[in-house]
Amino acid sequence: MFDPHVDPQAGAWPVTHGPGPQLQRDGERLTATHCCFCGMQCGMLLRTGEESGKVVGVEPRYDWPVNEGRLCPKGVLAYTQLENEDRLLKPLIRKGGRQVQTDWDDALDRVVQGIREVQRQHGKDSFAVYSGSSMTNEKCYLAGKWARLAVGTRHIDYNGRLCMSSAAAGYNKAFGIDRPGCSWTDIIETDVLLVAGSNTPECHPTGITYLWKALDKGARLIVIDPRETHIARAAHLHLKLRPGTDAALSMAMLHVLIKEKLIDQQFLDERTTGWDEVAAAVQSMDPARAAEITGVLDTDIIRAARLYGKAARGMILHARGVEHHAHGTDNVLALINLALATGKVGKPGSGIMTLTGQGNGQGGREHGQKADQLPGYRKITDPAARAHVAEVWGIDPEMLPGPGYSAVELFEAMDRQEVRGLYLLCSNPLVSLPAINRVENAIKKLEFFACADFFLSETARHADVVLPVAMWAEDEGTTTNTEGRVIKHNKAAEPPEGVPTDWQLMGELARRLGKGQYFPYTAPRQIFDELRRASRGGIADYYGITYEKIEAMKGVFWPCPSLDHPGTPRLFSDRFYHPDGKAHMHVVKYIPPAEEPDEQYPLRYTTGRVVYHYLSGNQTRRIPMLRDLAPDPYCEIHPATASKYGIKPGDFVRVASRRGELTVRAQVSAVTRPDTVFIPYHWGDDVAANLLTVQALDPHSRMPELKAAAVQISKTAPPKQANQRVVPYEGVEGGAGLAEGNGD
Amino acid sequence: MRAWKGERALPKAMVIDYARCIGCHACEAGCRECGDHGQIGRAYVDIIRPDESLQTVPTLCMHCKDPACARSCPTQAITVAPDGTVLSAQKERCIACANCTYACPFGIPLIDTNAKMMVKCDNCYERTVRGLAPMCASVCPTQAIRFVSLEHDTPFLAGRHLENRFDFGETVVETHNYIALGADPGYFRGSHGPAYADEPGTALPLHAGGLGYPRVAGTLGFAPWPPAAAKEVR
Numbered sequence: 001m002f003d004p005h006v007d008p009q010a011g012a013w014p015v016t017h018g019p020g021p022q023l024q025r026d027g028e029r030l031t032a033t034h035c036c037f038c039g040m041q042c043g044m045l046l047r048t049g050e051e052s053g054k055v056v057g058v059e060p061r062y063d064w065p066v067n068e069g070r071l072c073p074k075g076v077l078a079y080t081q082l083e084n085e086d087r088l089l090k091p092l093i094r095k096g097g098r099q100v101q102t103d104w105d106d107a108l109d110r111v112v113q114g115i116r117e118v119q120r121q122h123g124k125d126s127f128a129v130y131s132g133s134s135m136t137n138e139k140c141y142l143a144g145k146w147a148r149l150a151v152g153t154r155h156i157d158y159n160g161r162l163c164m165s166s167a168a169a170g171y172n173k174a175f176g177i178d179r180p181g182c183s184w185t186d187i188i189e190t191d192v193l194l195v196a197g198s199n200t201p202e203c204h205p206t207g208i209t210y211l212w213k214a215l216d217k218g219a220r221l222i223v224i225d226p227r228e229t230h231i232a233r234a235a236h237l238h239l240k241l242r243p244g245t246d247a248a249l250s251m252a253m254l255h256v257l258i259k260e261k262l263i264d265q266q267f268l269d270e271r272t273t274g275w276d277e278v279a280a281a282v283q284s285m286d287p288a289r290a291a292e293i294t295g296v297l298d299t300d301i302i303r304a305a306r307l308y309g310k311a312a313r314g315m316i317l318h319a320r321g322v323e324h325h326a327h328g329t330d331n332v333l334a335l336i337n338l339a340l341a342t343g344k345v346g347k348p349g350s351g352i353m354t355l356t357g358q359g360n361g362q363g364g365r366e367h368g369q370k371a372d373q374l375p376g377y378r379k380i381t382d383p384a385a386r387a388h389v390a391e392v393w394g395i396d397p398e399m400l401p402g403p404g405y406s407a408v409e410l411f412e413a414m415d416r417q418e419v420r421g422l423y424l425l426c427s428n429p430l431v432s433l434p435a436i437n438r439v440e441n442a443i444k445k446l447e448f449f450a451c452a453d454f455f456l457s458e459t460a461r462h463a464d465v466v467l468p469v470a471m472w473a474e475d476e477g478t479t480t481n482t483e484g485r486v487i488k489h490n491k492a493a494e495p496p497e498g499v500p501t502d503w504q505l506m507g508e509l510a511r512r513l514g515k516g517q518y519f520p521y522t523a524p525r526q527i528f529d530e531l532r533r534a535s536r537g538g539i540a541d542y543y544g545i546t547y548e549k550i551e552a553m554k555g556v557f558w559p560c561p562s563l564d565h566p567g568t569p570r571l572f573s574d575r576f577y578h579p580d581g582k583a584h585m586h587v588v589k590y591i592p593p594a595e596e597p598d599e600q601y602p603l604r605y606t607t608g609r610v611v612y613h614y615l616s617g618n619q620t621r622r623i624p625m626l627r628d629l630a631p632d633p634y635c636e637i638h639p640a641t642a643s644k645y646g647i648k649p650g651d652f653v654r655v656a657s658r659r660g661e662l663t664v665r666a667q668v669s670a671v672t673r674p675d676t677v678f679i680p681y682h683w684g685d686d687v688a689a690n691l692l693t694v695q696a697l698d699p700h701s702r703m704p705e706l707k708a709a710a711v712q713i714s715k716t717a718p719p720k721q722a723n724q725r726v727v728p729y730e731g732v733e734g735g736a737g738l739a740e741g742n743g744d
Numbered sequence: 745m746r747a748w749k750g751e752r753a754l755p756k757a758m759v760i761d762y763a764r765c766i767g768c769h770a771c772e773a774g775c776r777e778c779g780d781h782g783q784i785g786r787a788y789v790d791i792i793r794p795d796e797s798l799q800t801v802p803t804l805c806m807h808c809k810d811p812a813c814a815r816s817c818p819t820q821a822i823t824v825a826p827d828g829t830v831l832s833a834q835k836e837r838c839i840a841c842a843n844c845t846y847a848c849p850f851g852i853p854l855i856d857t858n859a860k861m862m863v864k865c866d867n868c869y870e871r872t873v874r875g876l877a878p879m880c881a882s883v884c885p886t887q888a889i890r891f892v893s894l895e896h897d898t899p900f901l902a903g904r905h906l907e908n909r910f911d912f913g914e915t916v917v918e919t920h921n922y923i924a925l926g927a928d929p930g931y932f933r934g935s936h937g938p939a940y941a942d943e944p945g946t947a948l949p950l951h952a953g954g955l956g957y958p959r960v961a962g963t964l965g966f967a968p969w970p971p972a973a974a975k976e977v978r
Binding site: 021022023025057058059060062067069070071072073075076077201202205206208209212213216228229230233234611612625629639649667668669670671 | 763764766767768769770772773774776777779794795796797798799870871874875876877879882883884885886887900902
């Protein structure tokens, strides 16, 4: 009944390779699925040996509309994780300071006993669950339900706080819905692209082709980034601002737009509220003042404003560079104000889009693993929402706990021993959270700590019980890509013998906790069907989405409220999602980063990704080719700064902040600003970039300021021991398979 | 290797656009996945001037119309397919003498010391004979490497000059694969260049030569800019 989503540009732009056939070899079957890494969720075909049942390679999936076969090196090599020698195959328990193998019964009993003991002594809420968004909607949904029903705690939060929660807060405030209103194909149709705080080529490599296509058609590109990234190099205008001054820059651009009468007054009158206050607030932020704050030439700010303002169609793409700040929500709102003031929202080729970093960053934040949220983007404090979800789950609304702590606050609560037990899944906070030394202290204070992962991450090494789980290609389920397109991952191989999926594991633990009746699932489809009902009527309404519809339509865009609804690729064309149907503009004030450089710590510090690694690197650092391409972190220093400190390329430098210090090699390069140093954050232990970052939180999104801190640098001797990329565990032989009732 | 039955040339050509390369090595990772390649990558990516810029350069076999590797091979291990693809060495003939490595102006053939034979890019012959794009062009996330029909005037080709003649002083090499050179100077401005959108600048593209890149920039460095004898595209 449904046709695939049509690429609006299909006529004007011949598809490069597809839709076409693929190469299928004898003795192999192909499974159409998606990459497990970033928010692009690129389509791919996994090649499975018919006899061995193992995934042996990857084949481009030319007919998937988002990436048309293209993959980054992480995507090409993703399948090699499945047979990685570091894979955890048996549960581990801590014995005399070491982690040793045990059987499933023993491990699960210990987890159940750990949860019960902590909760008996210190109350229900003393046990917390910390989850992640790099898994399917089914698992993310179940994590929220499991924490609240099986464990019975109000403390469940997830690493999406580090991913794009400032964008979510900004979009909710301005548009009343947390989803980009446009899709990748809109980029091709635009006249001017404003890319703010996004290293798109390294973080969303396959998405960059849309930008190139736009440039080929004559679009102009403005890049706002402290570093000269690959797109900044190709940009018509690169505003190389000081990290953390994004709001000042956007406000000054709005100032120029008003002064030069480049605003769309009709759009503002008809479709927005709050314009007068916003316009008044930017009066004092003229380009000269912004130039002083941001370090960008005032003439460049004016150029950028004119380029964006004069274009008929314009798009803003933004990512962690503007969001990872103590005022990240304000930074996002300031960009939204630019889009609204010029009427560049809800039209083809126009819009504002946050580029989700995590694989299921979008879906993972919609279905209830956020501390203050229930499935369908419902608020946990809303009595009607509680009643609806309680009915779907077959419980009394009283059984639902209230809101809990957000990610960083949760670890602070562990530090002051308000929270004494933790179940961790799909996350590696000892790499990803700010001020890692403090996080490590907090984790060491835990009375019981269980961790589910497929590799022994930096954090898992501290766990009392480590539970191995299946990987992405060993299970099926849905994710939601950065456009809001719900897609389907398919199973290409069986998990290693005895290793359960996360949903099977949570189900078995629930059974042992005496709550098995709420988790009767035998397949992901049952969880998805329950998710559909739980999200029904909510903002993120998935009710009309089915596995079959996803395959037929090549993904379905939520909201999709009924089975005969085609999904909603473009939002905001006629209304916004506030009750009055209008977009709400918010006054933004420029507030400097929480920690400014001073005499003792004179340099600005910022962090980011490299193309070879994903998030905490727990997966990609174990893939040999990726590890060889980026074996260690480095500190990017401007040549002028390097010469001031007597640092040569390849020297070791000690980089220190008030929270910690690390020693890495110097990469002397004009890519960064003279007052700014950069370290990629994918590594842990003594070279973790987040040893140095601050714990300051955005007041609206509770997102930490990972992109601006103050540091000092000095040349130093090479460290005695090279970075430990992977620490093997000392296992003992033995252990039985999975306990009864928990297998496939 | 299945034989190619058709006698016509490849309907599409490989086009490499340095301006789009992000140095991610996906081409190399994809190359390893090709069935005939035995997990050995035959595409190379270099960062040309790390102190200055993130500019990187992918290098593939250019598939010369008169391939020096094949001409220099003492055992005739390198064959040229009817469609012009210069194939990798035949296992039963190659003696790993490395003549081809020294003869190639682009530095493409490598000696696999374990297998004691030469390996090089064959444009993923098992794919192109079936009309599929080679792996590097298939996966390249930024379309720095493309497998395109030169007859279709896509916006991509309209904005660029394609070059497949390389002047090495006394020798001019003509290749089946193309390098795309940005025709619009505003398209990209090179590192730290002065060109802005509303003030059309004259910054040369990064790869216009003299950057000390040993493999490709050295060859392109001799190409006049703008190319005097603009090659007519089919």
